[in-house]
Amino acid sequence: SAQSTVNLYGLIDLSIGSNKAPGGTRLRDVDSGKMTTSYLGFSATEDLGSGLSAVVKMEHFLRADTGEAGRFGGDTFWARTAHVGLSSKAAGTVTLGRNTTPLFVATLRMNAFGDSFGYSPSIRHFFTSGTVTGDTGWSDSILYTSPRWGGFSFGLIGALAEGSNGRNWGMNAGYADGPVAATVTLQSVKKDGTAAVADTRTWQLGGSYDFGAAKLFGQYGRVKNETVVNQYRITEIGAKVPVGAGAVLAQWGQIKPDTGAKRDTLSLGYxxxxxxxxxxxxxxxxxxxxxxxxxxxxxxxxxxRF
Amino acid sequence: SAQSTVNLYGLIDLSIGSNKAPGGTRLRDVDSGKMTTSYLGFSATEDLGSGLSAVVKMEHFLRADTGEAGRFGGDTFWARTAHVGLSSKAAGTVTLGRNTTPLFVATLRMNAFGDSFGYSPSIRHFFTSGTVTGDTGWSDSILYTSPRWGGFSFGLIGALAEGSNGRNWGMNAGYADGPVAATVTLQSVKKDGTAAVADTRTWQLGGSYDFGAAKLFGQYGRVKNETVVNQYRITEIGAKVPVGAGAVLAQWGQIKPDTGAKRDTLSLGYxxxxxxxxxxxxxxxxxxxxxxxxxxxxxxxxxxRF
Amino acid sequence: SAQSTVNLYGLIDLSIGSNKAPGGTRLRDVDSGKMTTSYLGFSATEDLGSGLSAVVKMEHFLRADTGEAGRFGGDTFWARTAHVGLSSKAAGTVTLGRNTTPLFVATLRMNAFGDSFGYSPSIRHFFTSGTVTGDTGWSDSILYTSPRWGGFSFGLIGALAEGSNGRNWGMNAGYADGPVAATVTLQSVKKDGTAAVADTRTWQLGGSYDFGAAKLFGQYGRVKNETVVNQYRITEIGAKVPVGAGAVLAQWGQIKPDTGAKRDTLSLGYxxxxxxxxxxxxxxxxxxxxxxxxxxxxxxxxxxRF
Known part of the structure; x- marks a missing residue:
């Protein structure tokens, strides 16, 4: 209970707006998390000497418009993350528990709207269009994140089956140096917590280049649903243009499924x-x-952000 | 995650006692929140310069006698409040999210037992006698609170319909200077979160005067239920008499409905x-x-309080 | 909201392993709380002068492997503890609310595996073998803990019936001085929260002696289930042997029921x-x-621990 070692942090994002889903009807609302899902977090770090430290994190999503816990009814309380691990400056970090997937991190990094479930076409196409199964955080998982070696780094994640119909695994490799950044990510999903879900395999390439006057983003990926036998080709491009104390954001993306309807999404903002x-x-x-x-x-x- | 900006606060109220509701049977119990509903809160404020600041608040009710979250089974986790907003010294404060209603604040301010759901006749008559519908905090709401201009201030609140059967709105105007304080409050309710509730319209006058030897309180209001067509006239008077390091509290109130049984409630305490x-x-x-x-x-x- | 008075603390325990219950099948898993149930806590203390202080505590269990709140689905949020009380250096501490039972504290203190629900034979035999009813924390309870008088101390706990089929009560007396520690504990349970449970009466003797090279533990107790009419004799012995920067742990225990199967449990660890x-x-x-x-x-x- 040495208080100085515990960080209390989070983010509340609330907006007024209007939403009409494709084929749906318009609803005016006060909503939470349109740009970043609101959350509250607790973390602690302890220096163990020799470049080693212990790390703990617990992060709770909430719907700040209604005060409800979680991203949706029935969501787990600490759905954003809950883990403990050891971090070495030389050898990287291993955390055990509920960990954010490398695929989600790669997707949010390489588009102009970041982790916006409301307005990022990239997040929408990879995660909420009947495409990737499983969640953006995996229960019962082990995550390894490498240190950065001259701009290169990589990550590995695995989630144990624990009686469900198989394991999940994922990996990504990335390069970032000055204005340029690139990632390649693979992921295979068979379960979400203890619930069996459709088997999906995903690969994704992403990159960004910061010209100064504008930062450009591009992503291409495929999601293969091996349970219902379908494949989705996803293309995303975007730009972030600094203007005054802020930035103009633009992102466009498209899904082409082997079977089913094409989807085109364009987001613009300041x-x-x-x-x-x-x-x-x-x-x-x-x-x-x-x-x-x-x-x-x-x-x-x-x-x-606090 | 600059920790110094986050406040962690709350209140735990626990008691041993006995309760018999009108027409009910007696139950001896350890209970939470008899004088103030127990809660835990997180808040953050950031100075943005020019008298402007950003404000965030998340407050969670709990039943500390059993350790259960919320005021009752199924209550939302952050039911007390969850909002983000901007506050200007000159122009007032706007917060978005789940906000406490001006009617609840006026009711608790102008009676000797404050926000006691257990022992304040005022809270009981306005909020838990089949009178005002909706909650004491509104989801999906926008709250404006004015600065204080020579003792005067006012507030406005609106909650969007979001697919329910209509909007909620409320307003209050108040004056406070030295020993005297007065408020007038209006409120119209059609929904509680996304649940449609009986339409009620309420007005309330309240005042207090601090004679030093005693502070006197008075409230009068009407609640009109437009769905079942009934009207409730509510009268409340009370006193807080400083004695030693504490105060003697006395409050009496009455409801007279157009249709239904009259209710008289008297509370005394130290x-x-x-x-x-x-x-x-x-x-x-x-x-x-x-x-x-x-x-x-x-x-x-x-x-x-902590 | 004087932040300096609030402590934020907790513990996250995560592991990789394999479990096969007696008669069950093997499951490899990432699991939370194998040695100590993971939790997050908030506490506050205020010095009231004259050796008196006010104390508040709220502690939340979580399953850090999945991010779920509570020890199991449907557990109360603040199940570990939620109380407020007054503490006097001369006269002891009284807390009201949800309090940890003296029987649980005595059981965890007098065995080598502490409060491990995963690996302590003592915890397993007293609390999760169809033996003691009720929980390790009691809702609606009053706990008195005496100061320490020359090594002696005692505790009393009672939980009000509140409409269930009777009260719970418990007491323990202990002695601790230098290498020696001993406790005797009694407990009677009729309810768990508001749910009526099988009436059980328990007594337990425990002791430990620290030889320096090893600390030895012993426990003997009986649990009498008065509802189904059965009695369980529980014997536990263990040792904690400091080795390097850690300790080797060994604990063995046995349950002999009047009716039903005998159970023998042996745990070893480093x-x-x-x-x-x-x-x-x-x-x-x-x-x-x-x-x-x-x-x-x-x-x-x-x-x-943080």
Missing amino acids: DHNLSKRTDVYAVAMRDHVAGLSTGLGYALGVRH | DHNLSKRTDVYAVAMRDHVAGLSTGLGYALGVRH | DHNLSKRTDVYAVAMRDHVAGLSTGLGYALGVRH
């Missing part, structure tokens, strides 16, 4: 920083699924 | 401060509903 | 301290219930 920790944003999205009325959304929001 | 943050209390209540055996309760408790 | 707050462990258990295939388990884990 994110204005009031400080390092507080920003206000105005974002809009056009989300088209072939054969359905076009989805439309916009949000005016405020986000505070 | 609240003794062991410090600014810890007090012990002895309180009793007589709660009479016409046609039912009289309700009776008492509690001996301890309350700590 | 716990290595990386620091005062971080340790890694390797533990194994053989758990035999007459007539069933032998249970076996092992775990390699890391535990961090």
